[in-house]
Structures are given as C-alpha cells and as structure tokens.
Amino acid sequence: MNPMLEVKDLAVTYRGGGRTVPAVRGVDLTLDAGQTLGLAGESGSGKSTLAMSLLRLLPAAAKVTGQVLYQGEDLLTAKWSRMRAVRWAEASVVFQGAMTALNPVHTIGDQLVEPILLHGRRAGEDGGRITDKQARTRAAELLESVGVPARRMRSYPHEFSGGQRQRIMIAMALACRPNLIIADEPTTALDVMVQAQILDLLSDLVHEEGIGVIMISHDLSVLGQMCDRLAVMYAGELVESGPSRQLLDDPRHPYTRALSRAFPTIGDPASRRAPAGLPGDPPDPAALGTGCPFAARCPDVHEICATTPARLVQAGPDRLSACLRVLPGFPDVATAPPVPEPSAEGARS
Structure with a gap:
C-alpha cells in the first residue's frame, strides 16, 4: 500500500x-494513514520550515525543491487551485501562534462554520452540500470536543485566553475531517489537564478515522506518548529516526541522547536539580562545514567528524542514524565496508 505522504x-x-x-x-519522510510522526529538535533546526513547506505555506523568499507526494500527487508542482482544495478539505495545520491566528472581527463560531460550508461536502447527507444548520451543529460539537462550551460560539477571539484560542485552532483544523493534520506545537499554551485531553482527542482521530498526523514539539515526553515514530532534526537535516519508544530509550545519535536527557526524571532528585544539557549553540546554517554539523557540540566527537560528512544509514531494525559511530569499522570509515542504503521499510520515518 502506498503511503499517504x-x-x-x-x-x-x-x-x-x-x-x-x-x-x-535533503529530508526524506514517509507517513502512512493512521500513523503519527513526531518532529523533534531545538529551535532553528528546521522543523516548522519543513512542516510549512509540505503545503506550500512558506513566504516567497523561500525556494523549495524535492518532492512532496500526497497520495501519489506532487504538491510542489500542483496548481494553486488544487492546493486550495487540498488545504482545509484534505490537509490542515494547527499553527503555533494561536494568539494572532484568529480573525479578531469575526466570532469564533463564524470562523469555524466558514470552512465547513466551503469544503464540507463530505460531511453533508448523501454527499450533498452541507447546510448552515449542519455546519453550526458541527462547529458546536468541535468546540465541545476541545473543552470550549458551545455557547461561546458568539464570542470574539479577544474574549478567550491564549490556551482557549489554541483549543479553538485545533477545532478549526478538525473542522473538515482532513486526512492529514500538521500540528506545530499544538499543546504549548495549554495546561496539563487540557493537554492530556487534546492528545487523547488526536489519538482517537488517528486510530478511528485513519488520519495521519505530523506533530512538532520540543516536549519529548509528549512526542513519546503521542507518536508512533520520531524524526530528530539538527541544522536542517534528519539525524535520527525510528519507533518513538526505541528512539527515546536507546538513542543512536549523540544529539538525540542529549535531548532525551535534558528533561528531569520524575522521582530522581539528582536529575531534577541538575538536568543534563547541551553546551554551545546550534550552528549557523549558512556557514556549515563539510563534516558533521553536530561535531562542535558532540560529547563523543572524533577528529574525523570535523571533515567527514555523516549521512543517514541503517542503525538497527527500522532505525536510521546520521552518526559516524554507527558505521562498521569506525573510526577508520575510509576503509570500512560499504553500508547498504536503508531498506524501504527501514526508511519509513
């Protein structure tokens, strides 16, 4: 079966x-229907740029190359009329800036109803165009599902807190029952109780409706709980990918290991008082050298890392890592036996 994305x-x-x-x-990713993929990494690693490029939402100053195959169709070469149909009706985005994403002069009810009326043919009875009454009923159900009372449909965005606006944004992303959801830090502004509710809602949609979700977050605990697979980005590249639990419990790349140790462990006073960190700052993407971009901050760096590029290779069953240490014969990688390209199954991220 062909992947969704x-x-x-x-x-x-x-x-x-x-x-x-x-x-x-040079990023390669695969997402199946009914699967959740998490993108992790520090600020500036390219996560949001990657996610926004999938639906061609980047500014004109961005040049995008490669292929984005959605159900076999390359969205990077699709006509704008086709892209308009894909957005909302088939794929939607939960943006990070909920405080500014809503229109301040329209009620949230009207903002929820509008896309349902424009793109809601699938939700109508017998495949017909959905009615205004059906759209408002759907909008009320969506608000209730994310913890916002339906009676607030007549309220304006400024009457809600930041966390409530984030919930409304999630409701809008779900409005037209999309096949694909790209969620950029969807629970950052939410308290712990509401965050758990939203994650449960997204999990139910993935399993019951068979939608695909790409979730971006700095919180590895959220990604580990929510996602089937994780892809870790550094300096614009993928440095590791694999099943989320395996990747967090047994990281094969030093950067992934540093990220997983940056969070204190519940019940461990030592880690709470002195959580592990990562020295230095991410590199300037416009001034990268020929070697591994993580070499300057890597606790396991070897002299060859500064001059030898690291590419994603098989690092175990269904695991990929861009670290020279996973190569056979390290550190003499020049004479090491060739590493086969990742298999089709192992390359799925």
Missing part, C-alpha cells in the same frame, strides 16, 4: 540580505 530529498533555502540560508537540507 512521502517526502523525497526536500530542501528549503531562504534568500535575503544578500545571502542564501539552507534551512532544510
């Missing part, structure tokens, strides 16, 4: 100020 050699370059900045470099 397949990303091949995706690269994004920003142009401005007299220079070009490679924000995403």
Whole structure:
C-alpha cells in the first residue's frame, strides 16, 4: 500500500540580505494513514520550515525543491487551485501562534462554520452540500470536543485566553475531517489537564478515522506518548529516526541522547536539580562545514567528524542514524565496508 505522504530529498533555502540560508537540507519522510510522526529538535533546526513547506505555506523568499507526494500527487508542482482544495478539505495545520491566528472581527463560531460550508461536502447527507444548520451543529460539537462550551460560539477571539484560542485552532483544523493534520506545537499554551485531553482527542482521530498526523514539539515526553515514530532534526537535516519508544530509550545519535536527557526524571532528585544539557549553540546554517554539523557540540566527537560528512544509514531494525559511530569499522570509515542504503521499510520515518 502506498503511503499517504512521502517526502523525497526536500530542501528549503531562504534568500535575503544578500545571502542564501539552507534551512532544510535533503529530508526524506514517509507517513502512512493512521500513523503519527513526531518532529523533534531545538529551535532553528528546521522543523516548522519543513512542516510549512509540505503545503506550500512558506513566504516567497523561500525556494523549495524535492518532492512532496500526497497520495501519489506532487504538491510542489500542483496548481494553486488544487492546493486550495487540498488545504482545509484534505490537509490542515494547527499553527503555533494561536494568539494572532484568529480573525479578531469575526466570532469564533463564524470562523469555524466558514470552512465547513466551503469544503464540507463530505460531511453533508448523501454527499450533498452541507447546510448552515449542519455546519453550526458541527462547529458546536468541535468546540465541545476541545473543552470550549458551545455557547461561546458568539464570542470574539479577544474574549478567550491564549490556551482557549489554541483549543479553538485545533477545532478549526478538525473542522473538515482532513486526512492529514500538521500540528506545530499544538499543546504549548495549554495546561496539563487540557493537554492530556487534546492528545487523547488526536489519538482517537488517528486510530478511528485513519488520519495521519505530523506533530512538532520540543516536549519529548509528549512526542513519546503521542507518536508512533520520531524524526530528530539538527541544522536542517534528519539525524535520527525510528519507533518513538526505541528512539527515546536507546538513542543512536549523540544529539538525540542529549535531548532525551535534558528533561528531569520524575522521582530522581539528582536529575531534577541538575538536568543534563547541551553546551554551545546550534550552528549557523549558512556557514556549515563539510563534516558533521553536530561535531562542535558532540560529547563523543572524533577528529574525523570535523571533515567527514555523516549521512543517514541503517542503525538497527527500522532505525536510521546520521552518526559516524554507527558505521562498521569506525573510526577508520575510509576503509570500512560499504553500508547498504536503508531498506524501504527501514526508511519509513
């Protein structure tokens, strides 16, 4: 069965100020229906740029190359009329900035009803166009499902807290029953109780409706709980991918290991008082050298890491890692036996 979403050699370059900045470099991803993929990494690693490029939501200064195959169709070459149909009706985004994403001069009810009326043919009875009454009923159900009382449909965005607006954004993303949801930090502004409710809602949709979800978060505990698979990004590249539980319990890349140790362990006073961190800052994407981009911060760095590029290779069953240490014969990688390309199954991220 073909995957719902397949990303091949995706690269994004920003142009401005007299220079070009490679924000995403040669990323390959695969997402099946009914699967949740988590994207992890520090700020500036390229997660949001990657996610927004999938639906061509980046500004004109961004140059995007590669392929984004949605149900076999390349969205990067699709006509804008087709992209308009894909957005909302087939794929939707939960944006990170809920405080500014809603229209301040329209009630939230009207903002929820509008896309349902425009793209809601599938929700109508007998395949017909959905009625205004059906759309408002659907909007009320959506609000209730994310913990906002339906009676607030006549309220304006400024009458809600930041966390409530984030819940409304999630309701809007679900309005037209999309096949694909891209969620960029969807629970950051929510308290713990509401966060658990939203994650349960998304999990139910994935399993019951068979939708695919790409979730971006700095919180590895959320990704580990929610996602089937994880992909870790650093300096615009994927550095590791695999089943979420395996990747968090047994990381094969030093960067993934540093991220997983940055959170204190419940019940461990030592880790709570002194959580592990990562020295230094991410590199300037416009000034990357020929070697591993993580070499300057890596606790396990070897002298060859500064000059030898690291690419994703098989690092176990269904695991990929871009670390030279997983190569046979390390550190003499120049004479090591060739590593086979990842299998079709192992390359799924």
